[in-house]
Amino acid sequence: MTRSPPMTRILIADDHDVVRSGLHAILSSQPGWEIVGEAEDGKRAVELAAETQPNVAILDYQLPIMNGIDATREIRAFHPDTEVLIFTMHESEPLVRELLEAGARGYLLKSDARRFLIAAVEALARHQPFFTGRVSEALLSAFLANAHTTGDLLTHRERGVVQLIAEGRTNKEAAQLLGINLKTVETHRAAAMRKIKATSSADLVRYAIRNKLVEP
């Protein structure tokens, strides 16, 4: 079943189907490239990555249910051979830091897609980093040199909980989606609210929007 030139297997995750169509159209025209899955939220992306074992996973940063950072972490944890290309609208350096820490090795702005998408996937398939915008490999090496410049930001779990709450989920729903106990969600939520100095759920939602965890 395997062919002599190894296929580049690609997974696409974006909540807008027109973007998925666009990526599909651009990528599938390349010889030797194959779209092995399309997901519309982060949770499904992780599942599909487990099923299809792609070489490159192209993830929108703003994904429902599970954001791009957490999805990257999950994918990289269980399938280190899968390289993750983050595909996003915005440029934010704290964001990039967290993404690199999570294991992403590519960062492509949507406005650069047509020019650099092919090159980005080629680079990732060779396990080389690829960046557009102000992000550069220098940032990567500088980042990897001095590790823990991350301030008192939220932990992975806390961020995931905050996102779900900001999307309108109740604590109980978040617990079900994350597969953990309600009490654990309450703990993470309280810790997050303490860290970001939020005194109400509305504060938490506004924080999530400012930090692009969810869309307004």
Added chain:
Amino acid sequence: MTRSPPMTRILIADDHDVVRSGLHAILSSQPGWEIVGEAEDGKRAVELAAETQPNVAILDYQLPIMNGIDATREIRAFHPDTEVLIFTMHESEPLVRELLEAGARGYLLKSDARRFLIAAVEALARHQPFFTGRVSEALLSAFLANAHTTGDLLTHRERGVVQLIAEGRTNKEAAQLLGINLKTVETHRAAAMRKIKATSSADLVRYAIRNKLVEP
């Protein structure tokens, strides 16, 4: 040069080339449909509309240089036969009002693209309105009938309550600030959430941010 079945001539304007690729892939597979131009900003969209005289212009709302509303106005002013389909990420009622006023007759959410794009273009090509999401033809006719009754979905009191809640106040605090009873606040809040179809406080906060009642 003209063919017996009249072609549907389509103009695409979106600042993300991957979205343009997606639209192109979906639309050009339809028999009798032709993409006559692609623009990446609003100014270019107006120029291309003048050159190519499309039947349907698909405009992203968030366009560089000239936004979707102004582009719609220009296109409709000089080429009333060109119907405008607004293609956007978000749903915002004041936005829709302005767009309808500017002359757009279609409103399609990007998340609904694959399901409804074909139907939307078909409708527009027949000079019929098309909407997805909470927008409906009823809104259009009601809007065109009496401009000011749909003026604002929420009443003054409801909007004030929504704003305070989105700022992080509790119902009780809002009642004290407004000098009314807690039960009254609960009534207004419930009415507002019903009207804006919010099922959680987070939905309400995001609505308030979208409509600029509060800062993120």
Added chain:
DNA sequence: TCCGGACTCAGGGTTACACCCGATGGACCC
């Protein structure tokens, strides 16, 4: 090897909110 942080879960209590029912008074309008 010890220590701290992250993640997990739990009990028990108080408060706030959601949802159901109801009502009154006033303004506007045909």
Added chain:
DNA sequence: GGGTCCATCGGGTGTAACCCTGAGTCCGGA
């Protein structure tokens, strides 16, 4: 002068959220 909408207020009930404390596992760094 009777709709219609808005704004105001109330009772009752159940659920969810919030607050505090404690405590176990696991992992990586000093």
